[in-house]
Amino acid sequence: MSKYIYITFITILGFSGCKNYLNVEPEVNQNGANYFKTKDQFIKAVNGAYAPLQDLFNGQFWEMGEMRSDNTSYQLNNQDNSGTLRQEIDEFREINLSDEVRSFFQSNYTGIGRCNVILTRLPKAVLNDIKATDMISGQASFLRAYYYFNLVRMFGDVPLVLEEVTSKDQAIKINQRKPAADLYTVIIADASLAIDKLPEVYADSLKGRAAKGAARILLADVFLTLHKYDLAVQQLRPLLTSVYRLNSNYADNFDTKKKNGPESIFEIQYMEGPNSLNSILADRFVPWDSPDGLITGFPIDHDAGNGWNIPTQDFLDAYEPGDLRRAVSVGEDYISDATGKMVPYVKKYTSPHAVRAISGNNFPVYRYSNVLLMLAECLNELGNSGEAVQYLNQVRTRAGLPQFSNTNSSDVRKAILQERRMEFAFENQRWFDLLRTGTAVAVMTAHAVKERQIKSYLSQGTYNNIRLLYQYPQREINLQ
Structure with a gap:
């Protein structure tokens, strides 16, 4: 793992060194004017x-990609209900003042802004290293495409910013917001450029960065979302003969000792330690009233965290x-001591660690x-259900399930959506799957009925x- 993958760029415009009041423009001071000159600076x-x-x-x-769906919800905390903003997202009650939604919006644009600076400054720099230049532009293009893909799926029309912003x-x-169609045009162009520029693989010391396969599957995901199935297939087929393969053991995908393994095409990198x-997800997803040390090995806050x-x-069934x-x-x-009932929790991101x-x-x-x-x-959508079932069954076999033999396209469609639900549980895929397949309203309306039957405490207006x-x-909106 490259140490660089964890370095946070201090500001969009550059780094600031220590100020020396005896020198108006000290040589150690790095800013937007004198940064972005070397390969190392662009890599950082x-x-x-x-x-x-x-x-x-x-x-x-x-919160917005998994808990919004029928896969997960929250455990009612009668002692500390200060986490109501998250509850509102789960129950479709959030308003446009939601801090959670605003933070998602801003974080994606922070990433976009940093990519824009790189892509604006890179053509003006003289790195004398074509391979490094391609790797830098490819990663920045991939990331900008991914950030915009997040935004357009969550919000629809959003501002489209493709250059460095230098003034108020x-x-x-x-x-000003642009039509979603315009955003998809840029996303496709960025992902396509990334495919051309990125290497097939990285050295072990650089694993964690987006490679060509990450750009291909991102572009395929975009085409799948737009129901351009033939174009998605063109990006997916090369991955069948690439460096990637299924782990024989599903659990290896979440083992901290086997990060960035043969099944991993792109994953978010975290490092244990202060x-x-x-990652903080092990604590977030533990039942709030569980005894200290029972699940994570450490005391928990027993509060809204x-x-x-x-x-x-619904998911367990x-x-x-x-x-x-x-x-x-x-x-x-x-x-739970309070209810006498089993409270399930997400295990995928729970592993031994040294500090709570x-x-x-x-x-x-x-x-x-x-x-x-x-x-x-x-x-399946292109009418080739027989071949579709072959790929579906590769995933089912690894999961220990019997082969799916029905080739009726409607039944295969349902089976694939079901398989995705279980295979990618708690990986922020479910809400996007429901949106893409046009099943979100029907699925969540049925889910709401079940939730109301078992949760007498739901607020008025929940799921309405x-x-x-x-x-x-x-x-x-206020800034427009």
Whole structure:
């Protein structure tokens, strides 16, 4: 793992050194005027463009991409209900003043801003290293495409900023929202450029960076979202003969000793230790009233910081008998003293670590199993259900499940969506799957009925408006 992948770029414009009051422009001072000159400086800038991903996946992404769906909810905390903003996202009650939604919006644009600086400054620099230049521009293009893909799926029309912003007037001018179609055009162009520029693989010391396979699957995901199945297939097929493959053991995908393994195409990098580069999800997803040390090995706060992204009964009931992924994904060994009932919790991001709430579990964004199931979905929609089932069954076999033999396209479609639900549980895929397949309203309406039956404490208005897009942050509206 490259140490650089963890370095946070201090500001969009550059680094600031220590100030020497005896020198008006000290040589050690690095700023927007004298930075972005060398390969090393650009590499550090690219590392900074990755940095917002760590905050996104530690925080708002699982709230808005997983807990929004029928997969997870929250454990009611009668002692500390200060986490109501997260509850509102789960229950479709959040408003456009939501801090969680605003933070998601801003974090993605922070990443975009850093990519824009790199892509604006790189053509003006003379690095004399074509390979390094391609790697830098490819990573920045990939990241900008991914950040915009997050935004357009969550909000629809958003501002489209493709250059470095250097003034307040410029910032105000580019704050107007653009049609989603315009954003997708840029996303496709950026991902395509990344495919051309990025290497197939990196040396072990550089693993964690986006390679060509990451750009291919991102572009395939975009085409799948747009229902351009034939174009998605063109990007997915080369990955079948690439360096990626399924791990024989599903659990290896989440083992901190096997990070960035053969199934990993792109994952968010975390480092254990008190370095602000760690994952906090083990604590977030533990039942808030569980005894200290029972699940994570350490005391927990027993407050609004715990008890989130709790698997729903709806989700647990969806498992087929014998599914080997269940024991890896879900903990079902805790009985609440308060209710006398089992409270499930997410296990994927729980691993031994030395300090409380500071673990090193990476977060998977794209795995090779996603290639197989995306390809199966595309082929089925293109009328080739027979071949689609072959890829579906590769994933089912690894999970210990019997082969799916029905080739009726409608049944295959349902089977693929179901398989994606279990394979990518708690990996922030479910809400996007429901959106893409046009099933979000129907699925969440049925889910709401089940939730109301078992949760007498739900607030009035819960699930009354199954919105497909999040409300545009009020702060951004005020700036227009």
